[in-house]
């Protein structure tokens with residue numbers, strides 16, 4: 001039977017972060033996200049933007065893992081996620097991944113950078129492309145940092161956002177995660 005919350009933004013994001021699908025986000029799983037994005041964007045593992053991202057992700061994980069057992073369950077994640085935690089914790093971490101992808105450090109990603117970032121972060125390629133097109137409302141071919149972070153925040157907190165496409169919203173979770 002499908003979980004009643006299986007189509008919620010929280011469930012979609014949790015399913016993306018629980019890479020091996022065992023029902024918990026481990027610290028290793030969460031930190032590997034930084035390495036995947038760094039590798040996808042051809043960044044050296046010791047580049048300052050990668051080091052900063054690792055520190056930001058360590059902080060998010062410590063914040064999410066309420067009972068400090070090194071595993072974040074869906075219940076822990078759901079109790080944690082929201083406006084306040086987004087501002088305190090998610091924004092720096094998501095921003096740090098954006099910075100890894102922003103090769104020329106001008107605060108904007110082009111379509112290719114955006115798709116590579118979101119695919120490395122766990123989204124399906126076509127979903128990431130759809131999200132870029134939805135976010136790029138002026139058709140400039142660039143997405144700025146604030147637009148990107150606001151798009152994710154609205155998805156996390158309100159469930160509806162141009163970024164929803166990145167997470168396969170509208171398609172069943174099982175289809176989004178082959």
Ligand SMILES: [Ca+2]
Nearest residue numbers: 018020022024
């Ligand atoms: Ca897991």
Ligand SMILES: [Ca+2]
Nearest residue numbers: 067069071072
């Ligand atoms: Ca825990």
Ligand SMILES: [Ca+2]
Nearest residue numbers: 102104106108
């Ligand atoms: Ca740029």
